[in-house]
Amino acid sequence: DTAVSQTPKYLVTQMGNDKSIKCEQNLGHDTMYWYKQDSKKFLKIMFSYNNKELIINETVPNRFSPKSPDKAHLNLHINSLELGDSAVYFCASSQTNSGGLNEQFFGPGTRLTVL
Amino acid sequence: GESVGLHLPTLSVQEGDNSIINCAYSNSASDYFIWYKQESGKGPQFIIDIRSNMDKRQGQRVTVLLNKTVKHLSLQIAATQPGDSAVYFCAELKAAGNKLTFGGGTRVLVKP
Numbered sequence: 001d002t003a004v005s006q007t008p009k010y011l012v013t014q015m016g017n018d019k020s021i022k023c024e025q026n027l028g029h030d031t032m033y034w035y036k037q038d039s040k041k042f043l044k045i046m047f048s049y050n051n052k053e054l055i056i057n058e059t060v061p062n063r064f065s066p067k068s069p070d071k072a073h074l075n076l077h078i079n080s081l082e083l084g085d086s087a088v089y090f091c092a093s094s095q096t097n098s099g100g101l102n103e104q105f106f107g108p109g110t111r112l113t114v115l
Numbered sequence: 116g117e118s119v120g121l122h123l124p125t126l127s128v129q130e131g132d133n134s135i136i137n138c139a140y141s142n143s144a145s146d147y148f149i150w151y152k153q154e155s156g157k158g159p160q161f162i163i164d165i166r167s168n169m170d171k172r173q174g175q176r177v178t179v180l181l182n183k184t185v186k187h188l189s190l191q192i193a194a195t196q197p198g199d200s201a202v203y204f205c206a207e208l209k210a211a212g213n214k215l216t217f218g219g220g221t222r223v224l225v226k227p
Contacts, residue, residue, distance in 0.1 A: 106158030
């Protein structure tokens with residue numbers, strides 16, 4: 001009954017590889033996000049999708065490509081992985097609520113280690 | 116540029132005492148300010164928010180204060196418990212795009 005789930009929880013891979021992280025939410029929300037948390041715990045938005053449409057695209061290398069097959073899924077594909085990509089990646093979701101706070105619910109995170 | 120930051124990286128508090136976590140921000144255009152709690156190995160969890168036109172909001176054991184004059188935000192936790200041990204983040208939210216900008220985080224350690 002997990003609200004926002006991510007797979008895998010841990011991912012260890014070699015530099016130069018291509019990998020994907022998957023995210024699913026069963027809350028019926030219309031917006032999903034990807035955040036990166038570095039080793040100093042700093043959290044930063046990467047992307048957001050609303051009804052499968054890209055809304056926020058921060059300054060992220062184009063090696064990172066989000067894919068939203070439907071409203072409940074937002075996957076993150078990373079090409080040519082680099083050491084600096086090592087971080088914890090969090091998915092989140094929210095429901096657009098005009099006139100109020102659109103609370104974001106976070107997944108448990110995926111710890112990516114690039115060797 | 117925009118920034119949301121915290122004064123203290125680590126706060127040690129005795130169980131039962133009150134905790135105060137502080138945060139400074141520089142962008143006055145945000146619509147909400149939010150506090151998140153992140154326990155080890157988990158994602159951030161919403162604690163409480165305050166709209167930018169308010170100066171105080173209370174929840175269960177938590178109070179958020181917003182001082183727009185000095186661009187300061189604080190989270191007060193009453194009767195701190197061991198389960199409150201976590202990293203706390205302040206964040207600002209712009210309604211357009213629902214974009215969250217996080218501060219650097221403060222670790223709270225509750226001593227028994």
